Amino acid sequence: MKQISVKAPFQYSVEEAQRPKPSRGEVLVKMKAAGVCGSDFHLFLGENPMAKFPRIPGHENAGIIEEVGEGVTKFKKGDHVVVDLVVACGSCKQCKxxxxxxxxxxxxxxxxxxxxxxxxxxxAEHEVYLLPEDLPFEEAALIEPFAIGGHCTKRADVQESDVVLILGMGTIGTIILQVCKEKGCKVICADIKENFLKRAENFGADFIVNTKTENLNSRIQKYTNGEGADVIFDAAGYPGSLTMLLEKGIPANGARIVPLGFCTSAESITQSMINGRELSIIGTRMSSGQFVPTIEKFRQKAYRLDGIVSDTILFSEIDQVFKNMQSPPEGMAKMVILFE
Ligand SMILES: [Zn+2]
Ligand SMILES: [Zn+2]
Known part of the structure; x- marks a missing residue:
């Protein structure tokens, strides 16, 4: 079989490898579609501190069960599946x-x-989830990022009555928008890219702010009658973005603020900024327990998927994926790799 190996930043190769055998409790998945995520960019560009080289990228994986290992009861050959990106021990306090x-x-x-x-x-069998047969694999590759949207909105305990602010309307911002709209919230979307704001509007954003040409704080004040946003997602995650989002006027008293990035530069946040308004700053990472409900939402066609994937690229043309990662073409939103 063929596999992609990133050897070092900006270096990858297409290799021939032995097809793996599933061990006890494991399944062998024949890949059908893989989403390309920002973290794949970070890996290739050498910006992911958690990555070790050589590494085969890809965590938004959809495919078909090709073979099941001994003791596997949940799946049979031919089942359509998605695979969780989380590989966990199952026995520590957090897992339990x-x-x-x-x-x-x-x-x-x-x-x-x-x-x-x-x-x-x-x-492992327990890290794999069954898909409806009629769900296209290209769409199934989006289940993992939608699970992230399900997880972070759960972490923030988003309620119907909330006014939500999302900074950064890339794939994850757009997904959070849809999850919040599905709950019935009012959603304000902010970005510097006009095409991303247009898409947000198209997906039901109640109010959009172009932070390149408009003042976020005064726009929020205007939309919320001076109250501020109840829940804030920082899906832009650049140095200083979290501090900016805590400015007087942006969060409502008692607001929940969820940073989604892994920026390592220090922010300028004080205890007074948090406690003066009893804000909650809530961490979120990947997802847990979200695959089953997200697959159910996909089955119900609860989300709009048009306009999320901009480029579908065949696995045999993987060079294009790496080219696009090095210099993203104008208008590229998200790539999905399709396997023959
Ligand atoms: Zn991802
Ligand atoms: Zn564990």
Missing amino acids: NGRRNICRTVKARGAAVDGGWREYFTA
């Missing part, structure tokens, strides 16, 4: 509390362990 995403030894597929940019790979 249902928080596998923050397992003490958690590993993200495609970063800390090899991912799905290969024709076949094995995964």
